[in-house]
Amino acid sequence: MADMDYQQSVMKQFGKNAQNYxxxxxxxxxxxxxWMKQWLIESGKGGILLDVATGGGHVALTFAPFFEQxxxxxxTPEMLKVAEKFIKDKGHSNVSFQLxxxxxxxxxxxxxxxxxxxxxxxxxxxxxLFVQEVYRTLKKDGVLILADNVAPEKEELDLFxxxxxxxxxxxxxxxxxxxxWISMLEETGFWTESLITFKKKFIFETWCSNMSLxxxxxxxxxxxxxxSDKDIKGFFSVESEEENVLSFxxxxxxxxxLK
Numbered sequence: 001m002a003d004m005d006y007q008q009s010v011m012k013q014f015g016k017n018a019q020n021y022x023x024x025x026x027x028x029x030x031x032x033x034x035w036m037k038q039w040l041i042e043s044g045k046g047g048i049l050l051d052v053a054t055g056g057g058h059v060a061l062t063f064a065p066f067f068e069q070x071x072x073x074x075x076t077p078e079m080l081k082v083a084e085k086f087i088k089d090k091g092h093s094n095v096s097f098q099l100x101x102x103x104x105x106x107x108x109x110x111x112x113x114x115x116x117x118x119x120x121x122x123x124x125x126x127x128x129l130f131v132q133e134v135y136r137t138l139k140k141d142g143v144l145i146l147a148d149n150v151a152p153e154k155e156e157l158d159l160f161x162x163x164x165x166x167x168x169x170x171x172x173x174x175x176x177x178x179x180x181w182i183s184m185l186e187e188t189g190f191w192t193e194s195l196i197t198f199k200k201k202f203i204f205e206t207w208c209s210n211m212s213l214x215x216x217x218x219x220x221x222x223x224x225x226x227x228s229d230k231d232i233k234g235f236f237s238v239e240s241e242e243e244n245v246l247s248f249x250x251x252x253x254x255x256x257x258l259k
Contacts, residue, residue: 031198032147032254033118037062039194039256040114045143047113052102052134053120057083057095063116064092071112073098073105103129110139118147119252122165122175131188135259144190144257149200149250151175152235160232161250167221169211178253190257200252201237204245 036059046067051060054072056079064070064087072087072095074080084097100106102117103126115134124130134144149165151158151174158177165172176184182192208218222245225238237249 032252033062035254036145040066045114049114050112052117054083055079057087059116059118060095061087061090064095070095071098073100075101105133105137107137109136111137112142113139114143116145121148123171123173125173128184131184135188138259142259147254149175150253151177153177157235168213181255185257193256193258195255198252200250201247203247
């Protein structure tokens with residue numbers, strides 16, 4: 001799929017499901033977000049923050065009290081609209097909202113002290129451009145805090161996980177391996193300060209409803225998971241009851257990288 005067509009697919013998917021992502025427990029909370037906040041407090045970082053692919057605005061909301069200015073950027077107008085209402089209703093006036101592409105950031109060089117991106121990079125078709133753009137727009141000694149779902153290092157498990165995500169959400173491009181993220185960041189010039197992983201439990205029904213998956217597609221996906229190799233189901237801790245998938249477990253990562 002051409003990049004422009006792919007971006008349209010992302011905008012369509014998230015435009016119609018924008019409010020779901022404001023309300024999603026996996027996005028609103030999570031060990032990764034708590035860890036990011038704690039790291040920020042301990043680091044003493046402040047100044048100007050850019051939150052790339054802000055989605056429902058949960059990172060921008062969490063970090064707003066610690067920065068003079070926060071810019072929340074997203075590709076999807078509907079997502080920005082619900083994020084703006086969500087954040088302003090919480091009383092924060094130092095957050096601005098910018099329509100834009102993560103792979104072509106509409107900012108000058110060395111504009112930000114900190115850039116965040118959480119549970120979004122698996123939608124970027126040219127993720128290396130995103131990494132380069134983050135490096136360009138960070139100030140010297142700036143920090144990238146990246147959080148995303150990751151694929152296992154073993155090829156068979158990687159293929160299963162990414163196929164699983166694409167069957168639910170056609171705007172999913174690729175969840176990268178931890179090793180791939182480190183390579184991309186360090187080849188660009190970043191210094192990897194820390195990497196921490198978290199187990200991430202997906203409740204199947206909620207996971208499907210976030211994308212407004214039609215019932216026949218939910219059934220197909222349920223059957224596909226249950227028909228998978230037992231070792232794969234074991235690795236992802238698939239839980240089922242009476243031929244219905246209840247949950248499965250993935251992994252997320254938070255990487256702190258310094259310019």
